[in-house]
Amino acid sequence: MQRGRFSRWMPLIIIAALSFACPLAGQEAPTSTCVQCHTDVKKLIRLSWEVERVRGKPKVSAENEGEG
Amino acid sequence: MEPYEKIYVSRTFLDTDHGQVECVDCHGGNPEDTDWQTAHEGLVKDPTFPDAESGCGECHPDISAGTQASLHYTIAPIGKAVMRRMGAADAGVQAAMDKARERHCSQCHASCGQCHVSRPDYVHGGFLAQHNFQKTPPMETTCASCHGGRIFGEFTGLNKKIAADTHFEDEEMTCMDCHKAEQMHAPAGEGATRHQSTHRPRCEGCHPDEAAEDVQAPAHRIHRDKVACQVCHAQPIKQCYSCHVGTDAQGIAYFKCQKTELDFKIGRNPRPTPERPYAFTVKHHPPVVPETFDFYSPGALKDFALHPTWTDAAPHTIRRITPQNRTCNGCHGQRKLFLDVKDLDDWEVEANAAVVVPDDQIPSTLEADEVPAN
Numbered sequence: 001m002q003r004g005r006f007s008r009w010m011p012l013i014i015i016a017a018l019s020f021a022c023p024l025a026g027q028e029a030p031t032s033t034c035v036q037c038h039t040d041v042k043k044l045i046r047l048s049w050e051v052e053r054v055r056g057k058p059k060v061s062a063e064n065e066g067e068g
Numbered sequence: 069m070e071p072y073e074k075i076y077v078s079r080t081f082l083d084t085d086h087g088q089v090e091c092v093d094c095h096g097g098n099p100e101d102t103d104w105q106t107a108h109e110g111l112v113k114d115p116t117f118p119d120a121e122s123g124c125g126e127c128h129p130d131i132s133a134g135t136q137a138s139l140h141y142t143i144a145p146i147g148k149a150v151m152r153r154m155g156a157a158d159a160g161v162q163a164a165m166d167k168a169r170e171r172h173c174s175q176c177h178a179s180c181g182q183c184h185v186s187r188p189d190y191v192h193g194g195f196l197a198q199h200n201f202q203k204t205p206p207m208e209t210t211c212a213s214c215h216g217g218r219i220f221g222e223f224t225g226l227n228k229k230i231a232a233d234t235h236f237e238d239e240e241m242t243c244m245d246c247h248k249a250e251q252m253h254a255p256a257g258e259g260a261t262r263h264q265s266t267h268r269p270r271c272e273g274c275h276p277d278e279a280a281e282d283v284q285a286p287a288h289r290i291h292r293d294k295v296a297c298q299v300c301h302a303q304p305i306k307q308c309y310s311c312h313v314g315t316d317a318q319g320i321a322y323f324k325c326q327k328t329e330l331d332f333k334i335g336r337n338p339r340p341t342p343e344r345p346y347a348f349t350v351k352h353h354p355p356v357v358p359e360t361f362d363f364y365s366p367g368a369l370k371d372f373a374l375h376p377t378w379t380d381a382a383p384h385t386i387r388r389i390t391p392q393n394r395t396c397n398g399c400h401g402q403r404k405l406f407l408d409v410k411d412l413d414d415w416e417v418e419a420n421a422a423v424v425v426p427d428d429q430i431p432s433t434l435e436a437d438e439v440p441a442n
Contacts, residue, residue, distance in 0.1 A: 032100075033099055033100060033101060033102055034091040034092070034095075035091065038077040039076075039078070041072065045070075047072075048072045048075075050104070058192050059318065059320050061316045061318070061320040061321065061322035062316070063314075063316045063324070066325030066326060066327070067308065067325055068323055068325065
């Protein structure tokens with residue numbers, strides 16, 4: 001009876017021990033600012049407005065004529 | 069393409085082999101900086117140009133070394149065509165023309181990244197698939213971005229009344245089915261154009277029986293080595309005339325192309341080679357005129373008349389049956405199919421003397437008893 005109760009808790013004890021030993025397990029690795037921004041659609045949309053305000057839209061000459 | 073789409077990176081990319089490399093290792097910039105303006109200082113947008121080997125050579129040394137000298141990477145034939153028409157030039161003219169070439173010609177190069185990762189710079193970039201590398205570039209975006217003006221429209225049937233190329237319409241082939249990686253990545257020899265590339269696609273590569281000496285079809289037997297395949301099997305292609313380039317008051321490059329039309333012209337082959345022994349080939353008119361670069365350097369193309377303005381074409385309008393091969397006399401005796409001196413402007417008569425087909429060289433109309441039996 002005593003032994004059965006111990007084996008029931010054993011997996012939880014092991015998981016708890018591993019979690020203390022490896023505090024980063026289950027968390028995402030830290031990412032650079034590049035990755036944080038370029039994988040975030042909302043942030044990119046906001047930033048693209050700002051970039052456009054600062055740099056303007058790519059320009060095409062109004063003097064172009066015919067097929068390029 | 070929305071601006072954010074051009075630079076959105078999928079998280080799936082981070083799990084790929086290329087995604088294991090730190091962004092800063094290829095692109096530079098300041099990865100710890102949270103201000104986008106200063107974070108992008110020193111950023112290298114395309115790490116594969118102008119040095120393919122530093123970007124790709126560590127893992128793909130053979131491919132990157134060849135690619136760096138390839139026609140797509142260097143677009144050398146365009147520069148050489150301009151220089152041939154310039155002849156010997158003094159330093160001032162040379163500097164002005166270098167500027168013109170930089171502004172109007174050099175934008176069309178294709179680097180490793182501009183085929184396999186993003187759209188070409190010529191169309192202002194943008195990832196093909198959220199930075200996931202594409203082993204085979206998608207033709208609708210990559211090839212069509214630069215070749216959309218003529219080739220892609222011809223191949224896919226976008227031109228009014230001209231059927232799509234049979235390889236596309238009937239066989240569902242893409243550009244890459246003929247233009248293999250070996251061709252794209254091959255270094256171009258000195259002075260080489262696409263017609264001299266040893267890796268270029270050739271009709272007989274897929275249709276060897278039709279080009280064999282003992283070919284069954286009488287038309288193939290009779291015309292073998294005399295007429296390029298496209299003379300019989302291509303439809304009209306886009307011809308451009310009289311393009312002028314310059315820089316507008318805002319400092320933006322512009323072009324003015326005065327005429328574009330669909331036409332089909334057969335001309336003489338002025339320089340037969342063992343590989344291209346044909347007497348007749350299909351011709352294309354590039355948009356250059358003696359004044360094309362006058363904005364930058366008036367009269368710079370002083371040797372203009374030394375080189376034909378009707379040059380060998382690579383039509384992408386191939387059909388098994390065309391108006392000119394439906395019957396023998398669809399071509400024989402058809403003056404309008406052959407380049408005539410009347411098709412030329414005065415200033416290009418001299419340049420095309422070896423290309424126009426005089427009346428006495430037009431194949432004569434066949435009588436009924438002269439038509440070979442099938």
